[in-house]
Amino acid sequence: MLFNILLLSGLTILGGVVSAQDCNTLSEIFLDYGIDVYWNLGTNDCCTAYKDFEYPVIINCNQNNEIIKIHITNLYLENKRINEKFCKFNELISLELMNNGLMGEIPSCITSLTSLEYLNLSDNALTGSIPMDIENLSSLKELTLSKNNLTGEFPESLGNIGSLTGLFIDSNQLSGELPHSLDNLFSIKSFDVSDNQFSGDLPEEFYNMYTLEHGYFNNNKFTGRLDRDIGVFSVLSELDLTNNKFEGKIPSSIGFLQNLEWLSLAGNKFTGDFPSNIAKSKYLVYLDLSNNKFSSVPTALKRLAYLGYIDVSNNPNLKGELHLADEVESCYMDTNNVCVEGGVCQNKVRYCSNPDNNDFDLEAEAEEEEAGFEDVAKDDADELEEDEGDESDDDTCWVSVHGYPCCEGESLEKVYAEDVDGKWGYDFVKKTWCGISTYSEISKKYSVLSNAAANNGCWSLKEGYNCCIGCAVYAITDEGSWGVENGKWCGIPSYCSL
Numbered sequence: 432m433l434f435n436i437l438l439l440s441g442l443t444i445l446g447g448v449v450s451a452q453d454c455n456t457l458s459e460i461f462l463d464y465g466i467d468v469y470w471n472l473g474t475n476d477c478c479t480a481y482k483d484f485e486y487p488v489i490i491n492c493n494q495n496n497e498i499i500k501i502h503i504t505n506l507y508l509e510n511k512r513i514n515e516k517f518c519k520f521n522e523l524i525s526l527e528l529m530n531n532g533l534m535g536e537i538p539s540c541i542t543s544l545t546s547l548e549y550l551n552l553s554d555n556a557l558t559g560s561i562p563m564d565i566e567n568l569s570s571l572k573e574l575t576l577s578k579n580n581l582t583g584e585f586p587e588s589l590g591n592i593g594s595l596t597g598l599f600i601d602s603n604q605l606s607g608e609l610p611h612s613l614d615n616l617f618s619i620k621s622f623d624v625s626d627n628q629f630s631g632d633l634p635e636e637f638y639n640m641y642t643l644e645h646g647y648f649n650n651n652k653f654t655g656r657l658d659r660d661i662g663v664f665s666v667l668s669e670l671d672l673t674n675n676k677f678e679g680k681i682p683s684s685i686g687f688l689q690n691l692e693w694l695s696l697a698g699n700k701f702t703g704d705f706p707s708n709i710a711k712s713k714y715l716v717y718l719d720l721s722n723n724k725f726s727s728v729p730t731a732l733k734r735l736a737y738l739g740y741i742d743v744s745n746n747p748n749l750k751g752e753l754h755l756a757d758e759v760e761s762c763y764m765d766t767n768n769v770c771v772e773g774g775v776c777q778n779k780v781r782y783c784s785n786p787d788n789n790d791f792d793l794e795a796e797a798e799e800e801e802a803g804f805e806d807v808a809k810d811d812a813d814e815l816e817e818d819e820g821d822e823s824d825d826d827t828c829w830v831s832v833h834g835y836p837c838c839e840g841e842s843l844e845k846v847y848a849e850d851v852d853g854k855w856g857y858d859f860v861k862k863t864w865c866g867i868s869t870y871s872e873i874s875k876k877y878s879v880l881s882n883a884a885a886n887n888g889c890w891s892l893k894e895g896y897n898c899c900i901g902c903a904v905y906a907i908t909d910e911g912s913w914g915v916e917n918g919k920w921c922g923i924p925s926y927c928s929l
């Protein structure tokens with residue numbers, strides 16, 4: 432293979448054949464990275480060659496055989512840098528080089544790729560700062576530089592990319608204040624600057640990011656108050672301010688956040704009464720107010736029907752009764768001054784007035800409910816019961832519940848990606864991603880997650896059944912909707928219908 436490359440690279444195609452220049456440049460990069468080249472050198476075959484690759488490499492070309500997409504992931508290219516030859520692909524729309532162990536700086540020439548819409552360099556060991564001319568990437572929709580060792584500031588010019596919908600620069604060593612240019616991010620939906628060393632107050636312009644749906648500012652050193660009109664964020668669904676140095680009261684305009692589902696203010700210096708207007712954020716499932724200086728939480732919390740997780744612990748001035756809706760999955764309040772009055776927490780908590788409730792008996796209740804349930808879905812249940820009797824249950828792969836095939840044969844052997852859902856392989860025969868992790872591995876991980884975060888509306892735990900991972904409904908009873916996964920009944924989580 433090496434011999435072929437040396438022999439053929441730089442070959443000029445004559446007589447009306449479309450230039451193979453992009454494929455040649457790509458083969459030079461592959462040579463540098465030690466990746467075998469599987470296309471005929473000197474031709475445009477790289478545009479169609481991806482199906483033969485041994486590695487998760489995806490190349491796409493446009494009609495003129497110019498490369499528009501390059502994805503090279505999970506290759507552990509030790510001691511390699513981002514090759515400056517990537518900057519020669521003028522038509523490039525998507526460049527993803529995740530998790531390759533790449534080091535060195537992001538070459539500034541990358542900002543000349545003005546067609547670029549997706550740039551993902553996450554999970555490498557990149558150092559240096561974000562290129563100053565980053566705003567030249569004026570078509571950019573998603574920029575992901577997470578999990579590197581980038582230093583320096585959030586460049587003013589980064590705030591000027593009006594096309595940006597997702598900005599992920601979390602888990603680096605970035606510092607300094609956020610720039611005033613933020614209000615030019617008028618398409619932004621996801622903004623993640625978490626796990627850095629940013630400091631200072633959020634600039635006024637932050638309040639102009641009306642389109643924000645997911646904001647992660649956690650684990651920095653941000654200061655200041657949220658006393659401006661936070662209600663402008665009408666589509667915000669997740670906000671994480673955990674572990675900063677924010678202070679002051681939470682404005683009652685928080686009630687205008689009608690789409691809020693997940694809010695953590697933990698680990699700051701917030702004070703005062705938490706506003707009762709929060710009840711208007713009726714989809715709220717997760718509320719963490721722990722490690723602050725709040726003096727009260729409102730009784731209106733009981734109107735939050737979807738609330739599954741509440742933590743008010745370590746607020747030294749907090750006392751009194753916590754009024755909650757029924758069936759809150761996890762409640763935390765480890766000071767002696769707070770107890771639950773009204774509502775039921777599924778974990779063990781202190782109740783104010785009814786000491787019998789202190790040992791809320793999940794098991795007895797589950798048995799009762801189970802009896803009723805089995806009448807309704809008897810036939811199906813009987814059928815399943817037989818399967819369940821068999822201890823050597825087939826442990827199929829989990830992705831089948833999402834409609835992906837399970838990996839077989841050779842495709843089981845190499846993990847090409849791993850995300851919260853588990854390990855993925857690639858089936859080069861069927862040309863599709865496939866699942867490697869088994870169902871029981873994932874459901875174990877998943878139930879840890881769901882118990883900890885409890886923000887998935889897993890109502891069936893109370894009935895003694897696990898929550899489903901997927902959303903396919905097999906039966907509906909008074910209790911809720913049921914699925915069948917890995918040969919067992921499970922409750923369809925409420926996020927499936929949201």
Ligand SMILES: *[C@@H]1O[C@H](CO)[C@@H](O)[C@H](O)[C@H]1NC(C)=O
Pocket residue numbers: 539540542543564567
């Ligand atoms: C970015 O754009 C400016 C203005 O068009 C230009 O002067 C500069 O050279 C560009 N930077 C890069 C790295 O292409």
Ligand SMILES: *[C@@H]1O[C@H](CO)[C@@H](O)[C@H](O)[C@H]1NC(C)=O
Pocket residue numbers: 529530551552553554573575597
């Ligand atoms: C970028 O790569 C990371 C890590 O592989 C992945 O989790 C993330 O979804 C990617 N981001 C985008 C926007 O594709």
Ligand SMILES: *[C@@H]1O[C@H](CO)[C@@H](O)[C@H](O)[C@H]1NC(C)=O
Pocket residue numbers: 555556557578579580
């Ligand atoms: C970042 O740098 C620190 C020390 O400077 C090192 O310990 C760490 O492994 C580096 N992280 C990455 C992702 O390269």
